[in-house]
Amino acid sequence: MLDDRKLDVLRAIVEDYVSTNEPVGSKALVDRHNLGVSSATIRNDMAVLEEQGYIAQPHTSAGRIPTDKGYRLFVDRLSTVKPLSSAERRAIETFLNGAYDLDDVVGRTVRLLAQLTRQVAVVQYPSLTRSSVRHVELVPVASRRLLLVLITNTGRVEQRVIETYGEVSEESIGHLRALLNTCLDGCGLGEVPGAVADLPDKVAADDRPIAAAVLSVLLETLVEKHDEKIVFAGAANLAAVDFSRSLRDVLEALEEQVVLMRLLGETGDSSSLTVRIGTENPDEGLRSTSVVAAGYGVGDQTLARLGVLGPTRMDYPSTMGAVRAVARYVGQILAGS
Amino acid sequence: MLDDRKLDVLRAIVEDYVSTNEPVGSKALVDRHNLGVSSATIRNDMAVLEEQGYIAQPHTSAGRIPTDKGYRLFVDRLSTVKPLSSAERRAIETFLNGAYDLDDVVGRTVRLLAQLTRQVAVVQYPSLTRSSVRHVELVPVASRRLLLVLITNTGRVEQRVIETYGEVSEESIGHLRALLNTCLDGCGLGEVPGAVADLPDKVAADDRPIAAAVLSVLLETLVEKHDEKIVFAGAANLAAVDFSRSLRDVLEALEEQVVLMRLLGETGDSSSLTVRIGTENPDEGLRSTSVVAAGYGVGDQTLARLGVLGPTRMDYPSTMGAVRAVARYVGQILAGS
DNA sequence: AATTGGCACTCGGAAGTACGGAGTGCCAGT
């Protein structure tokens, strides 16, 4: 139905339109790419491509631009991920290596990705639920207040204040702390509720109320933080593009955590690249944008996702290359720290 | 030189221009505000105001718009801060009361302020240097790694990993922890270096290297984090306005931590409102924006600043009211937690 | 059957022109 030349034509249209941002006509095509045929032939091919919904013309007798469906075909079958230049690889390395804590890693990553792609970058913090406990700490900070600190194997640190409604001895705290750590060391966060279920039985009767308070805060933390943190950068790059939907809609969508979450695609199968084009996006305000996302994590375990958002008219091969490279590198950094 | 009526005229021009976004002419002025004189008189007054640089016309025979100097006079002498409606007060209260840690307080504050003013809100995290130590914790997280956790009286928690290059006994850690806390409890962060100077002398000879490592990381943390964290929200509100400088410049400026820092005005005298109009701004890209900022903190101590950024053509009285109210309320929240 | 050159047609965007209206400055009169 679509012979090789027609596919070539589609690819050429996408490439030209992406680089010039102007509808591309049959004449311009034969000039710039050396297809061995005349413009009239191309016109026939274009008519077919249009009929099938891969391209469209903004108005009668203008050039063609790719439709979402056209971009989809391009991404799936007509392009290959473009690897980064060695200069870019080096940039990633030096930029990310300086990071000294998780916040910093995520912050640097998102800025890096935005700069690399000249688009909006989105990075999700490593999920709590998939990581495991490295250490639990219990610290008295005032007469009736404890601080619960939870450290995960991904370097994430959560802290919460616990009101105790009564004095608690150093000894009780020490005991409880030891108990918690033996119960939880190395325990996956998803398994924490099960692991601590019988803990109250192991403490002295006097300490039961405190243990209960601590546990309830601990469990609460796990649940609440499941509501994941997510950040973006590079909004300035949006200003360079003009969207059919107003810029405002896009910016608004970006400031909604929930939308960002959906944007990256719920879970997705591990580390492979996901591309969502135009109307494939779940959110109303992002119907004229595309998202390229990938999972990242240590080993074969995906901890979270990151990606890039830009106009549907984006350079998919390069963007995909950048996202993939950054995702891999962040995984390495996390594994190392 | 400027009699009362001329000041009235200037005020009227600012108010009308802010609400309509169109150059205001003499005729329109006498219609909308009941000044008891004719348009010809107003024209004379306007000529004087223009000569003095308070207003300008975009082109010959158009209405007048205020200059930065005009806004300055308006803010300084012709307007009063507009208190919030009780509904707004209630909104602030309910919105901020749900916060459960410092990150959350700051996050909610910045979103609240953006929503309240329909502009871009900027909030600086409470400064470390001005706050004091509430607690220091030292936790072994792996065989040769310690985690240093520093909790301040503003609820801020800093953590850093320390490589020890050798096994450290629980006992040594306990000893060091106790020492640190007695040295530092309640100590202002600025005074920490002095307070710990003689600490190595107090530990057993064997523990000197570890103590040194811990101290160096501790001091490093204080210095590095002096590089303050700052966040913004409400970028979508910018899209509604059109700037003479491109939107892109403004967005770019907003994504630079350094610029944001300067934006709020270095220290400023405590809690009073600071307004910086147009060209009074330090940054190149923000010459067509104004900033309304205020300090916030507990008691009479200013810990950080927050503010709002918008077009020079903004509703100063309302914005100032919102910024002041939010700053006060955040102070209360911090004091209470 | 696929390709090609030729041709009439379409339509958006740029450039030019005309015009109304809001606003100004100035001046003479109260």
Next chain:
DNA sequence: ACTGGCACTCCGTACTTCCGAGTGCCAATT
């Protein structure tokens, strides 16, 4: 000191014209 009147300026809008890139179709060619 204020006001009414008047001539003038110029922006923004609307209307027109015109050019060119691009198209679809068809008959001719391979």
